[in-house]
Amino acid sequence: SAVISQKPSRDICQRGTSLTIQCQVDSQVTMMFWYRQQPGQSLTLIATANQGSEATYESGFVIDKFPISRPNLTFSTLTVSNMSPEDSSIYLCSVEARRQPGDEQFFGPGTRLTVL
Amino acid sequence: AQSVSQHNHHVILSEAASLELGCNYSYGGTVNLFWYVQYPGQHLQLLLKYFSGDPLVKGIKGFEAEFIKSKFSFNLRKPSVQWSDTAEYFCAVNDRGGADGLTFGKGTHLIIQP
Numbered sequence: 557s558a559v560i561s562q563k564p565s566r567d568i569c570q571r572g573t574s575l576t577i578q579c580q581v582d583s584q585v586t587m588m589f590w591y592r593q594q595p596g597q598s599l600t601l602i603a604t605a606n607q608g609s610e611a612t613y614e615s616g617f618v619i620d621k622f623p624i625s626r627p628n629l630t631f632s633t634l635t636v637s638n639m640s641p642e643d644s645s646i647y648l649c650s651v652e653a654r655r656q657p658g659d660e661q662f663f664g665p666g667t668r669l670t671v672l
Numbered sequence: 673a674q675s676v677s678q679h680n681h682h683v684i685l686s687e688a689a690s691l692e693l694g695c696n697y698s699y700g701g702t703v704n705l706f707w708y709v710q711y712p713g714q715h716l717q718l719l720l721k722y723f724s725g726d727p728l729v730k731g732i733k734g735f736e737a738e739f740i741k742s743k744f745s746f747n748l749r750k751p752s753v754q755w756s757d758t759a760e761y762f763c764a765v766n767d768r769g770g771a772d773g774l775t776f777g778k779g780t781h782l783i784i785q786p
Contacts, residue, residue, distance in 0.1 A: 589773045598762065599716075601773035614773070648716070650774075658704050658723030661774060663716040 558583055558651050560664035568670045569639055576635045577667045579649030584629035587652035589661065590622070594645045602647075605632040639671045674699040676763050678777035685753055686785050693748040693780050695763035702768035705746040707737055708776075710760045719761075722746065723768065733757070758784045 559582040569575050579588065588605040603624055604612040611624035626632040636643050649664040679694035697703065707719040720731025727739040737748045746763060760781050764774040 591773070598778045599774070599776045601775070604773055658721060660706060660718045660721055662718075663708075665715050 558585060558653060558662045560649055560651060560662060562647075562649055562664040562667050564667060565665065566668040566670075568672060570672055571640055573639055574635055574637045575639065575669060576633050577647055577649075577669075579632045579634070579664055581630045581651050583653070585651040585653050586629075587661075588626060588632045589650045589652075590624060590632070590634045591648045591650060592645045593648060593666070599648065602634070605634075636669065639669075641671045644669060644671045674703070674765055674767075674775040676765055676775055676777035678761075678763050678780050680780050681778060682781050682783075684783045684785065687755055688752050691748070691750040691753045691757070691782070693761055693763075693782070695746045695748065695777060696744050697746065697763075697765045697775075698744065699765060699767075703765045704768055705737075705739060706764040706766075706774065707731065707735070707746070707748050708762045708764060710762070712759070716762070719748070753782075753784050755784045755786050758782060 561580045563578045590602040591599045593599045601614050602617045605624050605626040607626045621637055623635045646666040646668050648666045650661040652659050652661050675698045677696045704723040706721045708716045709719045710716045719735050720729050722729045722739045730736045735750050737746055739746050760779050762779045763777040766772040766774050
């Protein structure tokens with residue numbers, strides 16, 4: 557298994573500002589992902605964070621709004637840019653250790669973001 | 673594109689009742705199937721998974737699920753629930769290759785009454 561920490565655990569931000577969320581894993585992992593869980597909704601994949609190259613974004617998510625970095629095999633950041641109240645969500649980091657068929661993903665505790 | 677449908681959004685049961693939560697997926701290829709659980713105030717954690725072999729899989733805490741390929745289903749079962757099973761349950765799927773993020777169902781909020 558992998559132990560994942562996220563910072564901050566929660567934040568309240570003003571409209572138009574940006575917030576960077578950090579994800580740290582206690583071991584090297586192959587795959588890292590970012591998800592969003594809007595209030596009362598399920599989890600939606602934002603992007604796959606690729607080590608050493610640009611992230612791969614899902615339909616409906618763009619790099620200008622959600623820039624992602626992954627400088628090494630244990631760390632990634634997600635920035636929520638130019639925030640609006642619609643960005644209020646829980647943002648979760650997950651990892652997959654080995655990229656093998658059937659490997660599960662381990663999830664971090666999430667960052668609860670409220671945009672006023 | 674993949675999609676996952678969970679039939680029950682809110683379920684209330686008494687302790688010792690049997691549980692079955694439905695999950696159907698839509699995808700043309702071969703898939704990995706997962707059930708995750710989120711207890712109040714805790715992280716998402718894996719209950720069980722299927723990717724090959726015996727379609728009846730057993731997970732933690734007495735849960736099991738059966739993959740029925742012809743029905744595109746992966747229903748979660750437990751013969752006798754406990755108060756501590758109160759949680760949010762999510763069915764999820766990704767491509768068999770395992771390099772993809774997960775597609776989640778909307779979740780089922782399960783409440784067990786003592």
